[in-house]
Amino acid sequence: MRNKDPRNKEESTAARYSRLIAELRAGVFEGSGQTAPALRRAAATGEAALADPWSSYTAKIRDEPWDVTDSDIEHLKAAGHSEDEIFEMTVAAAVGVSLEALDAGLRALRDDA
Amino acid sequence: MRLANLETGQRKPARFFMLMASKSSGAEMADVVKMILYRPEFFGRAVSELFAEAMRGPSFWTPGEREYIALTIARLFKIPYCIDIHTEMIGIAADGEVDVADADTARPEFRAVLSFVEKVMRSAEPVSGDDLREARELGVPDDAVVEALHVAFVWNAVDRLAFAFDFKLLEGQLTKGTRALHQFGYRFPAFTLR
Numbered sequence: 001m002r003n004k005d006p007r008n009k010e011e012s013t014a015a016r017y018s019r020l021i022a023e024l025r026a027g028v029f030e031g032s033g034q035t036a037p038a039l040r041r042a043a044a045t046g047e048a049a050l051a052d053p054w055s056s057y058t059a060k061i062r063d064e065p066w067d068v069t070d071s072d073i074e075h076l077k078a079a080g081h082s083e084d085e086i087f088e089m090t091v092a093a094a095v096g097v098s099l100e101a102l103d104a105g106l107r108a109l110r111d112d113a
Numbered sequence: 114m115r116l117a118n119l120e121t122g123q124r125k126p127a128r129f130f131m132l133m134a135s136k137s138s139g140a141e142m143a144d145v146v147k148m149i150l151y152r153p154e155f156f157g158r159a160v161s162e163l164f165a166e167a168m169r170g171p172s173f174w175t176p177g178e179r180e181y182i183a184l185t186i187a188r189l190f191k192i193p194y195c196i197d198i199h200t201e202m203i204g205i206a207a208d209g210e211v212d213v214a215d216a217d218t219a220r221p222e223f224r225a226v227l228s229f230v231e232k233v234m235r236s237a238e239p240v241s242g243d244d245l246r247e248a249r250e251l252g253v254p255d256d257a258v259v260e261a262l263h264v265a266f267v268w269n270a271v272d273r274l275a276f277a278f279d280f281k282l283l284e285g286q287l288t289k290g291t292r293a294l295h296q297f298g299y300r301f302p303a304f305t306l307r
Contacts, residue, residue: 012256013256013259013260014256014259016166017259017260020159020162020163020166021163021263021266023158023159024156024160024163026159027154027156027158028155028156031155033155061273061277065190065272065277066192066276068276068279070115070279073115073116083117083118083122084118084152086116087116087118087151087152087155088155090274090277090278091155093273094270094274094277095156095270097269097273098266098267098269098270098273099266100236101233101234101265101266101269102262102263102265102266102269104233105233105240105262105265106259106262107240108229108233108240108241108242108244108245109242109245109255109259109262110242111241111245
């Protein structure tokens with residue numbers, strides 16, 4: 001059922017996706033924005049120390065996104081954060097936790113067990 | 114949507130596209146598309162490349178099967194916005210190979226990889242090569258697993274953003290918007306992503 005596609009004939013599936021993921025990472029975690037790239041990388045993993053309200057908000061995006069409410073966003077704005085900052089940190093947390101799952105799946109694929 | 118910027122903050126070419134598309138379809142542009150067209154250099158441009166590749170690019174899986182993976186992610190999140198869109202999309206893109214009401218009608222290769230992807234999504238349970246044994250016994254190539262994992266990846270991220278920004282379906286968007294997304298293979302005109 002594999003479709004014939006003339007694009008990038010020499011590029012393997014894994015290489016093609018790894019290039020697309022690298023482009024996504026570059027924009028979200030390295031690109032210019034209203035928030036510092038280090039802050040976005042911290043939002044992605046929750047591992048580095050991140051001050052509140054970012055810490056609790058980005059943890060919610062990673063762990064229970066269904067619980068985000070209007071008041072979470074209002075709280076961030078009341079703390080002086082702009083919509084662009086909220087946009088960037090939300091995307092960083094959502095992409096970060098999804099990358100962790102992707103990497104876990106790809107690791108299992110390399111596992112010869 | 115919770116951020117006004119995502120409603121109206123797009124650059125002029127994207128706003129022009131949104132206006133023309135909504136005039137021709139009679140429905141307002143979908144929230145997910147508005148988000149992709151907002152500051153595209155940050156997220157939208159790269160994620161739309163991934164969308165087009167994962168959902169409609171060359172693959173072991175049919176477009177209908179890939180939509181079924183997306184639906185499965187939406188069901189895990191219990192997010193009505195995404196469940197409705199992918200159910201509609203399966204009606205358009207699938208040709209009987211998947212049934213939204215019964216996963217067991219799909220080919221065994223697909224069922225084996227879908228259950229692996231579901232386990233990957235439930236991050237509390239670590240996955241290993243053991244979880245791929247059935248798929249491998251059925252002869253599913255590694256590339257097909259890579260492809261399925263990337264379908265799951267894009268929707269894992271986008272479903273979370275749908276919750277955070279509070280995406281809503283408006284009148285006419287489900288049928289017309291979904292059909293347009295399918296027709297253009299999840300691709301947007303290049304000028305809208307600059």
